[in-house]
Amino acid sequence: MQEPTFLILTALAAxxxxxxxxxxxxxxxxEGTVTLRAGTLYGALDRLVEQEFVxxxxxxxxxxxxxxxxxxxxxxxxxLAERARRLRKHxxxxxxxxxxxxxxxxxxxxxxxxxxA
Amino acid sequence: MQEPTFLILTALAAxxxxxxxxxxxxxxxxEGTVTLRAGTLYGALDRLVEQEFVxxxxxxxxxxxxxxxxxxxxxxxxxLAERARRLRKHxxxxxxxxxxxxxxxxxxxxxxxxxxA
DNA sequence: CGGTATATATCGGTGAACGTAGCATGCGTG
DNA sequence: CACGCATGCTACGTTCACCGATATATACCG
Numbered sequence: 335m336q337e338p339t340f341l342i343l344t345a346l347a348a349x350x351x352x353x354x355x356x357x358x359x360x361x362x363x364x365e366g367t368v369t370l371r372a373g374t375l376y377g378a379l380d381r382l383v384e385q386e387f388v389x390x391x392x393x394x395x396x397x398x399x400x401x402x403x404x405x406x407x408x409x410x411x412x413x414l415a416e417r418a419r420r421l422r423k424h425x426x427x428x429x430x431x432x433x434x435x436x437x438x439x440x441x442x443x444x445x446x447x448x449x450x451a
Numbered sequence: 452m453q454e455p456t457f458l459i460l461t462a463l464a465a466x467x468x469x470x471x472x473x474x475x476x477x478x479x480x481x482e483g484t485v486t487l488r489a490g491t492l493y494g495a496l497d498r499l500v501e502q503e504f505v506x507x508x509x510x511x512x513x514x515x516x517x518x519x520x521x522x523x524x525x526x527x528x529x530x531l532a533e534r535a536r537r538l539r540k541h542x543x544x545x546x547x548x549x550x551x552x553x554x555x556x557x558x559x560x561x562x563x564x565x566x567x568a
Numbered sequence: 569c570g571g572t573a574t575a576t577a578t579c580g581g582t583g584a585a586c587g588t589a590g591c592a593t594g595c596g597t598g
Numbered sequence: 599c600a601c602g603c604a605t606g607c608t609a610c611g612t613t614c615a616c617c618g619a620t621a622t623a624t625a626c627c628g
Contacts, residue, residue: 336453336615340541347548354575363544367537374616376577381615398624399575406552415549420484422542424457427480428535431464432528453584471606491585493607498584515593516606 335417338370339378343387343406343414350391350405353379379404387413452534456495458485460504460523460531467508467522470496496521504530 338360345351345359356379357370382388387410391403406414455477462468462476473496474487499505504527508520523531 337541338616340545344541344545344548347545347552349552352575364537364541371617371619372576373578373618377615377617397574400623401575411549411552414545418542418545418549420481421538422546424454424461424481425535425539425542428457428461428464428531429539431461432532432535435464435466435523435528455585469606488586488588489607490587490609493609494585514605518606 335413337368338374339382340414340417340421341368342370342375342378342382343410344418346388346404346406347411347414350403352401352403356404382410386410452530454485455487455491456499457531457534457538459487459492459495459499460527460534463505463521463523464528464531467520469518469520473521499527503527 341360341363342356344363345356348359351359353375357375360368360370379388383390383404386407388404389407391405393400393402395401458477458480459473461480462473465476468476470492474492477485477487496505500507500521503524505521506524508522510517510519512518
């Protein structure tokens with residue numbers, strides 16, 4: 335599961351939303367770093383419905399335009415929880431390794447073993 | 452950047468490693484959930500070298516086998532830090548939304564506020 | 569009357585990941 | 599000594615998600 339898909343599930347975790355609403359929420363969650371395109375959005379939603387991580391909650395017609403609401407299933411919530419935990423673990427691993435890294439070598443002596451006097 | 456690529460950078464953040472060593476460390480970091488295949492590993496390393504997030508530290512021949520060590524560049528460390536922060540933010544967003552979700556529908560009462568009589 | 573915002577749908581290209589196979593060497597086992 | 603196994607990189611081909619572009623349709627505003 336990639337970033338866009340993960341964020342779509344995250345957006346739906348707060349409650350049912352229609353496609354466009356998901357796209358807006360994803361932009362918000364990611365602080366503008368991820369903007370879903372139509373192709374990505376509906377492609378991912380179709381896939382998620384097929385995998386039963388998401389279901390169509392209901393459809394309504396507003397101003398002559400179709401509006402389809404999607405809802406996270408229990409399986410989807412489980413999958414999201416699992417992936418969120420994994421993401422956090424990986425982020426923590428990366429951050430702790432970066433901290434321990436001798437990056438005082440930024441630009442000058444590059445001495446991975448600290449053997450440099 | 453996808454999960455395998457992120458984990459490769461993370462493995463290299465602790466110090467230079469050769470391809471096979473990276474693969475082993477990735478298995479460890481991900482607690483066995485991600486196992487890098489040769490195609491994924493060397494493909495990603497080639498891309499990372501081209502993007503200058505990783506450089507070839509040195510090469511040696513051990514027992515007639517080539518061993519090529521890769522090292523994280525400063526640009527690579529910066530990129531990894533940025534991505535790690537983003538990953539953590541997304542993981543947190545997902546987890547907080549999942550907590551707030553009315554998942555008492557899942558068969559057990561989960562009442563964080565004790566409001567449920 | 570044209571531009572923008574709301575909404576969903578589809579198509580083709582691209583690139584990362586993935587699987588498998590192959591090459592090459594040393595080491596332990598039968 | 600033959601064999602499998604671990605090490606370590608290369609070289610294919612395939613799959614799949616993402617993405618840009620395009621299409622459709624309505625409402626609102628200048």
